[in-house]
Amino acid sequence: MSEALRILLWTSSILMLVATYLFFVLRLAIAVQPYRLKLAREGERLSMSPGLTVFDREYIRFCLDNAYNGALVFSAIFVLPLSGIRLMISRNSKKTATEIDEIELPRSHHFDQISRLFYCSVIAANPVCALIVAIELVAIVFFGVLCAGNLEFLRRIAASAIASEYASEKLMHT
Secondary structure (H helix, E strand, O other): OOHHHHHHHHHHHHHHHHHHHHHHHHHHHHHHHHHHHHHHHHHHHHHOOOOOOHHHHHHHHHHHHOOOOHHHHHHHHHHHHHHHHHHHHOOOOHHHHHHHHOOOOOOOHHHHHHHHHHHHHHHHHOHHHHHHHHHHHHHHHHHHHHHHOOOHHHHHHHHHHHHHHHHHHHHHOO
16 A cells, blocks of 8 residues: 555545544534523523522523533543542641532532533533543542542542632633
């Protein structure tokens, strides 16, 4: 087989993979669009509710502003392992545990729904990175539970990841 033919085959194979991936992402975006519209409706409705804390309003705004943000999932590839390592190293530190316990996470049904719709939307925006994050999460939880000896580690890493994403978004807007 000549070198030119080999290059042509590799190039066409790569182009076919890229075209297939783009087709998949487009179909995924079309499938997720009703969820994104529901996120917008529910987020706007919920943000107008009286009695919300500043954190709650900012969390809703964060979800609405980043619903199409595939870079968020890409950044999670790097943030998640760092958070996991930090929590494994500091698992016995009372200061870190107290700081993480003080983070207010939304707990109502409406906030859970907003969160689920948001996750669905950003995963569809960057499915390859989302797959990498899922694999990392399984590995981190496995090693974290082994090191910590209990499932408290799982709660701590989830709180830490949410807090770091929220803090980085807050820094970008100041």
